[in-house]
Amino acid sequence: MKTRHCIIIPFVILMLIFGLASFSKGHLDNISVVTCLEIRKLSDDLFTVRAEIAETAESTGSGSSVSEILSANGTTIQDAFRQLSRIDSSSIYTGHIRLILYDLTAAREEGFGELAQFILDADNIRFNVPVALYDAECGDILEAETLITGNKGLDLERGIRNAVSGGRNISAEAFQVINSTGDDDYLLSLPVISIRETGDRTVAYIDDTAVFCGGEYQRRGTVKK
């Protein structure tokens, strides 16, 4: 019995110490939950990363939430994201990103190498996160009005899913973007989101598709049922 006590008692004490001090880096109290990441290329050596942070303090139990936008510039996407992390006092948590928006112009001109590298290097971005292109010339998507939850990332992701299930568009996920960078014959189609003014409202449309082959831009058009 004494031997068993000798094993159990230190074990229990360790559990108490580790347990009571269980504030991990990713603990809920210290994180900013990113729901949407927008990556834009401003010039050759300047990227802007904008993150939509779900505003947890004002969230309600009904699933609706509001958000705030954080923005930072850097010479690479990785660098811009690092700058972004410095702005927020909490730890930026990307495990629940619902949508990555990438600049259509950057994709057409330089492909997805930079984006793929960023996703691969990121700590916890899931490889099944939907990726969409957006036409930066049309307007600012993250500033657009959304009608469903108030969170653009969640609403746009839902919009893409609805478009895909309705046969009006197709979806692409992060792993497909990564795969497309190493294969010259890889055919990648991504939904393109554009902003249009409709009356007094700014509305996001998800009816366009851009097609790439081996990272090279091929064409843009709509999906036919």
Next chain:
Amino acid sequence: MSEKKLVSSSLKENIDYLNSLFQNDITVKIRKFSNIRESGIRLCVFFVDGLTSEEFISEDIICPIMRSRDLRNDTDLFVRIRDQVLIGCNIISTDDMSEILTSFLRGDAVLLVDGHPQGIIISAKNWTVRTVGEPDSEKVIQGPHEGFNESIMANLSLIRRKITNPDLKYEFFTVGRKSRTLVCMCYMEGLCDRQILQEMRTRIQNVDIDCIIDAEYVEEIIKDGRYSPFKTTGSTERPDIAAAKLMEGRIAVVINGSPVVITAPFVFMEYFTSADDYYNDAYYATFNRILRFAGFFFTISLPALYIALITHHIQMLPVHFLIAVAGSRQGMPFSSLAETLILILIFEMVREGSARIPSSIGTAFSIVGGIVLGEAAVSAHFVSLPVVIIVAFSGITGLIIPQLKGPVIVIRLSLLFLSAAMGIFGYFIGIMMLIFSVCSLESFGIPYSSLTVRDLRQIFSDTFIRNIWPNMKKRPVVSRTQDVCRQRED
């Protein structure tokens, strides 16, 4: 009382001895008297006031002897009084003073005759006992509503009324060096396994404690797995359950002064059964049994899984849920683990408090303790809302199986700490330790993790579900009975 002292032939010596033993004890009554015709016949009857019927002593002991006209002060006097004068139906003569004292302290009257070195023990017990009411801890909606009380004889009679069969055997022991408590082992001869019976007999005989107040004393001493939080003997306050277990080939141990009857062997699966299961229809009973399994899972796992998920695995949470939980955690002064622990302790304190307080203020206590305190704690940002919901649900589901309340709190806290330290990995380590702990236990040689069925084809007989009676033809395997059939096989 350990050395054998014999009854003296001198009445004076015996009375002096009793007086020296019970100095200043006004409950011990000694009544000296003699025969009307033969004044040389001197006798005394002694008894304990409050345990014995004074009316019986006056009318059935003193009066017949005092008025008897046929008594002669000769060598046959003692035998004649015992066989021809005394009216009582339960009379024993003995020369052992310790036996006399034990019987006297249990409420019997003792008659001593001057010149005769023997005493007559006459059963004259008459004390107030609690009525045979339904036990609060094992209420049923449908079925018998009687329960054991603190009198061993009343309890044995309740069992005998259920099983009117000469195979029902009672074996008595005196346990407790000072209390000398009467303990009775009941079993069905022919159904009960002899090895288990002998093991139980040995364990009861080996109980060496000064005093037995309740069945729990014996239960903890005779149980297997002394340090395990799980019980390896069953306990019930219902004669119908005791009788049903006896008919399954198990042993029941009835202890004087306790309304709780111990049954053995007992396996883990029996925690999830209830008397109600057999008094309601099989479908409803099965549903309730599944609820009990689910309740056990929820009560031990919910706080641990919540802490594991929000501390170590937030990526597993759906985003809406994550945002809602993170929102509720804003501005909380304590870590999730600390607030969960605080709430669990508050819940257990309210539960413990409400179990002790008078029922008249119980409702107010529950409202203040549960609703007001919980609401105020959330409003004051003392604890977050999801933790209140998790702990309240876990606490309520823990009450589904009252017999498991001890193990549940140990398991719940262990899993909580393991999950807080190591996340889901820690949770599963805890669950594995729980399974190992259950599988390593035995109850009187029967593996504690045994299912109650005889083979796997009967797995849906009386385990996770309760089958209909026509399909439960065999007795449970846990009693190792040789007579396996309780119904005629088709």
